[in-house]
Amino acid sequence: MKTNILPAIKLTVFCMLFFMGIYPLLMLGIAQLAPNHGKGFMVEANGKKYYENIAQKFTDDKYFWSRPSAVGYNAAGSGGSNKGPSNPDYLKDVQGRIDTFMLSNPGINKSDIPSELVTASGSGEDPNLSVQGAMVQIPRIAKARNMEEKDLKLLVEKNIEKPLLGLFGTEKVNVLKLNIELNTLNK
Amino acid sequence: MNTEITGIIFIFLTTLVLSYPLGKYIAKIFSGDKTLLDPVFNPLEKIFFRLSGIDASKEMTWKQSLVALLVINAVWFLLSMFVLMCQGWLPLNPDGNPSMTADCAFNTTISFVSNTNLQHYSGESGTTYLSQLLLMLFQFISAGTGIAACAIVFNALRERTADKLGNFYNYFLKSCTRILLPLSIVVAVILIFRGSPMTFDGKDTTISMQGDTLNVSTGPAAAMIAIKQLGTNGGGYFGANSAVPFENPDYLTNIVENASIFLIPAALVFALGFYLRRKKLAWMIFGVMTVCSLILIAPTVYYEMKGNPAIEKMGISQPLGNMEGKEVRFGPAASALWEITTTNTSNGSVNSMHDSSMPISGMNAMLGMMINAIYGGVGVGFLNFFIFIIIAVFISGLMVGRTPEFLGKKIEAREVKIAMIIFLIHPLLIMTGTALASGLAAIDAPMGWWYAGNATGWLNNPGHHGFSEMLYEYTSSSANNGSGFEGLGDGNPFWNITCGIVMLLSRFLPIVGPVAIAGLLAQKKYIPESSGTLKTDTGTFGMMVFAIIAVLVGLSFFTALALGPLAEHFTLFAK
Numbered sequence A: 001m002k003t004n005i006l007p008a009i010k011l012t013v014f015c016m017l018f019f020m021g022i023y024p025l026l027m028l029g030i031a032q033l034a035p036n037h038g039k040g041f042m043v044e045a046n047g048k049k050y051y052e053n054i055a056q057k058f059t060d061d062k063y064f065w066s067r068p069s070a071v072g073y074n075a076a077g078s079g080g081s082n083k084g085p086s087n088p089d090y091l092k093d094v095q096g097r098i099d100t101f102m103l104s105n106p107g108i109n110k111s112d113i114p115s116e117l118v119t120a121s122g123s124g125e126d127p128n129l130s131v132q133g134a135m136v137q138i139p140r141i142a143k144a145r146n147m148e149e150k151d152l153k154l155l156v157e158k159n160i161e162k163p164l165l166g167l168f169g170t171e172k173v174n175v176l177k178l179n180i181e182l183n184t185l186n187k
Numbered sequence B: 001m002n003t004e005i006t007g008i009i010f011i012f013l014t015t016l017v018l019s020y021p022l023g024k025y026i027a028k029i030f031s032g033d034k035t036l037l038d039p040v041f042n043p044l045e046k047i048f049f050r051l052s053g054i055d056a057s058k059e060m061t062w063k064q065s066l067v068a069l070l071v072i073n074a075v076w077f078l079l080s081m082f083v084l085m086c087q088g089w090l091p092l093n094p095d096g097n098p099s100m101t102a103d104c105a106f107n108t109t110i111s112f113v114s115n116t117n118l119q120h121y122s123g124e125s126g127t128t129y130l131s132q133l134l135l136m137l138f139q140f141i142s143a144g145t146g147i148a149a150c151a152i153v154f155n156a157l158r159e160r161t162a163d164k165l166g167n168f169y170n171y172f173l174k175s176c177t178r179i180l181l182p183l184s185i186v187v188a189v190i191l192i193f194r195g196s197p198m199t200f201d202g203k204d205t206t207i208s209m210q211g212d213t214l215n216v217s218t219g220p221a222a223a224m225i226a227i228k229q230l231g232t233n234g235g236g237y238f239g240a241n242s243a244v245p246f247e248n249p250d251y252l253t254n255i256v257e258n259a260s261i262f263l264i265p266a267a268l269v270f271a272l273g274f275y276l277r278r279k280k281l282a283w284m285i286f287g288v289m290t291v292c293s294l295i296l297i298a299p300t301v302y303y304e305m306k307g308n309p310a311i312e313k314m315g316i317s318q319p320l321g322n323m324e325g326k327e328v329r330f331g332p333a334a335s336a337l338w339e340i341t342t343t344n345t346s347n348g349s350v351n352s353m354h355d356s357s358m359p360i361s362g363m364n365a366m367l368g369m370m371i372n373a374i375y376g377g378v379g380v381g382f383l384n385f386f387i388f389i390i391i392a393v394f395i396s397g398l399m400v401g402r403t404p405e406f407l408g409k410k411i412e413a414r415e416v417k418i419a420m421i422i423f424l425i426h427p428l429l430i431m432t433g434t435a436l437a438s439g440l441a442a443i444d445a446p447m448g449w450w451y452a453g454n455a456t457g458w459l460n461n462p463g464h465h466g467f468s469e470m471l472y473e474y475t476s477s478s479a480n481n482g483s484g485f486e487g488l489g490d491g492n493p494f495w496n497i498t499c500g501i502v503m504l505l506s507r508f509l510p511i512v513g514p515v516a517i518a519g520l521l522a523q524k525k526y527i528p529e530s531s532g533t534l535k536t537d538t539g540t541f542g543m544m545v546f547a548i549i550a551v552l553v554g555l556s557f558f559t560a561l562a563l564g565p566l567a568e569h570f571t572l573f574a575k
Helices: A001-033 A088-104 A133-134 A139-143 A149-158 A175-185 B001-030 B038-052 B060-087 B102-113 B128-154 B168-193 B221-230 B251-276 B278-307 B329-344 B358-370 B380-400 B413-442 B463-478 B493-523 B539-573
Strands: A044-047 A048-052 B202-207 B213-216
Touching: A001 B060, A001 B102, A001 B168, A001 B221, A001 B413, A048 A088, A048 B060, A048 B463, A088 B278, A133 A149, A133 B060, A133 B463, A133 B539, A149 A175, A149 B038, A149 B213, B001 B128, B001 B251, B001 B278, B001 B358, B060 B102, B060 B168, B060 B202, B060 B539, B102 B380, B128 B168, B128 B202, B128 B213, B128 B221, B128 B251, B128 B380, B128 B493, B168 B251, B202 B380, B221 B251, B221 B380, B251 B278, B251 B329, B278 B329, B278 B358, B278 B380, B278 B539, B329 B358, B329 B463, B358 B413, B380 B493, B413 B493, B413 B539, B463 B539
Parallel strands: none
Antiparallel strands: A044 A048, B202 B213
16 A cells, blocks of 8 residues: 555656646647637627627527527526426426517417527527528518518528538528628628 | 438447557557557656656556555545645636535545546536646546556456456556547647637636627636547536537537547457457457447437427427427437437536436436446446456356356356446445435425525426436436436535445446456466357357346336336327
């Protein structure tokens, strides 16, 4: 036993030096070569900078809305609702979100609402929507901005992010980028 | 074909294909053969071993190795308790986060030393950058401990009689520096270039397009995410783990991270084949693991993509599937694959919230942890599988009326007893914990110091699902997994302490047991194979192992699963 204590402590010190020191510093060095020096990707609009991958809260009728967030879009305390699929309170929440959505988007069919628009994301910061999730919001935005629906449709189509290599994963749009382009199209 | 499906097939197959050459490389490291990284690490390790007074070429018996392993883990325990309880005034704390309470530090320490990475705090507010770096250190060295234990067992299974089984420190350090570190660097660099933060700046405050203030946590995340995936640790940098866009920015990083989760565990099976020159045996083990894996993955993907029937009744569409707790950039299929691979391998990182997945998915995730040997944790996954092999050899031996033998060594009463005890510890810890917690919840007991309020207060969901939350927490602790049905209110003395004890026992006993069995076997006389030997590298024996796993795990856990996820499933899908 005693013969092991001192070597164990020394070995731990070496590991600390190596894995808490050299490894992260090396990565920090490499990060300086990456876009935005390893501080997360940013997009710029009107001289303001936003984190590209962090969802923002949009409530105004003239913007595309992000998915619901269980943590109020707080990117300093991520999380999901953790509600189980059979929880009655949870199902009431979802029903409530559907009703609210129908009220603020008059004229759409309920069956056109994709579930991601009324369910909370895992991180509370999901920056994306499916294409259908954006399309179903077009009538409301067109009315609020006095725009043609077909122009908005083109805008969404232009912003579709295809699956990786066209083969793997989901098709989606980035809500923030969509809204930035929307603002340049129509002030 | 649906691109979500092609995506997960690609992830699964690529990982398994890559694990083969990696296994060959690991076998070389274990046997001390020349490898590519020798010029970098040989001089470094030599200097260091000299400074620590360790003679890495001196072979140790299995008992000496275990003592060395336990002592160094005890040192880590003390180090971690100190840093976590004092992090508030130690350096690298730009956000001014407070020190941890004793019970939370106890839980976190055991959690990271035991390679579990159960987190009863949120990374953004509960730790400082120094603590995150220290936890990252544990992600390397706890994984290295597991791989070293595995190497000792491999060494013991060679065709000879021996009582010296290599040097623990040597296996340990080489696992960290030559297996985990190079792979981590590759993964971290990919993450950095796809948008994961790697910085020591504090929290950033931005103004959103609509004018709200938006606080954004960053930090040296990319370095930690890489090793948490590769070392089957799973402890996230951010609270919501790899669902957070900063941890897992897009589908490409999701492929890389999900592959990292089960790459080394699968490679270790091939490493066994190369190291012992018994490739057929490796293929048998690999086959059983892969079949188990597919049996759990397929229904999970199906139910997640199908969606929630209760939401379907509301008249909206579910083109993607069950989206509660999931991210659009991954979709339900990739979330389901991740959910099963992360629970099979004792990793425990998540890219969707398991609490909100469908009941069958939750059950399959728990089954993965209950078996805990489908690829399994780095090193320890094979050790758990080794226990199943010993039991299978013993039972098949009885069935055909021969002395049970494995790799030329007789399996006798002592080895089988150890194997059975090690197997039974897992259900014992899970069921005792769950019984205690659900018993308290059933009478809604006032908890005093242990929990602020009455016991049902820690549940985030009622009914069967609430039971599943408690069952999952202890299963995850005992499997050293670390994922959770995160709705459970677990940041309090009751959960910190009970889960801490479970993690501690379930980490070290399942290392001590298999190493002891292997050590005992190694000392026995080697009997060359004859026509009378029960062959363990055949498909038939593979089916036998599979049956043993199914029967033992089924008998141990079916009742609990019936009360939780199965009951919820049938209620939810009842017309």
